[in-house]
Amino acid sequence: MAAPHTTRTASTVTVICRMPAGLVLDLYDAGELAARAGASTPVMAPPKPTASVRLNGAKADPRYHARDNVLLGMGGRTEVDASFWQAWTAQNPHFLPLVNGLIFAQPRAQDASAELAERGQHRSGLEGLEPKSLPGVTPFAKDVA
Template sequence: MAHTASSARGAETVTVVCRLPSGLVLDLYDPEDLRTRAGSVAPVMAPPVPRASVRLAGARRDARFHARDNRLLGLGGHTQVDKAFWDAWVAQNPGYLPLKNGLVFAQARAADAQARLAECASQRTGLEGLDPNALPGVTPAHTAPG
């Protein structure tokens, strides 16, 4: 479920898909505050305070995820996010690798988000679990007869 500090009823939303297993927290900061902190003569030791935050559901929140199998390929959590927040967050984080690599993306309609997730279903994220029967460099221990 998305939680924003300034979500208005009836606001335009987008469906954000997060292919990271545990999801992601998107923080939006005041750009003027960040510039002031960066230009300060004395270092500011306290972390910046976000003006709004959204928690994205991860791939483990996909209805098709089964914990016993731990199969994440092709799965992604869906979260409704205020469009203005998403646009501002993307503008503030253009070089963020999960965004650039398509691990986090948004579509105007939920059906379009599901279709795009289906398109990238075979693309590995690098965060999928290893197959325990095919671990690289590991061979089963053979027991001696008798």
């Protein structure tokens, strides 16, 4: 079965997320946050986002196979409105996954795939451990009947 066709306009960017399960990006109204911070009594309810985008994670990469669980070089691709991405990165410039390159965006899908190929060979720290290379761990011997 063919993959669903997504329409792409000049106002979108391709966001790559190397985190295994993906990420939800929330955009908040800066004025509302400032009013909450300056209120005389604390506001205990969480702020409501004005817009949200769910990023596909590395497990959504078409090359990912659950049996092997190899995430190195994988990244989920999501088409995001360019104005949302610009506003979100301006609102969250010190967000560690953004700073460390676990999420990044390019205007063209080919450029995003090329950047993933460059960054993908560097470990993100979120990959699973290789059980055969753990020090002090020996696998059980197979029972012989």
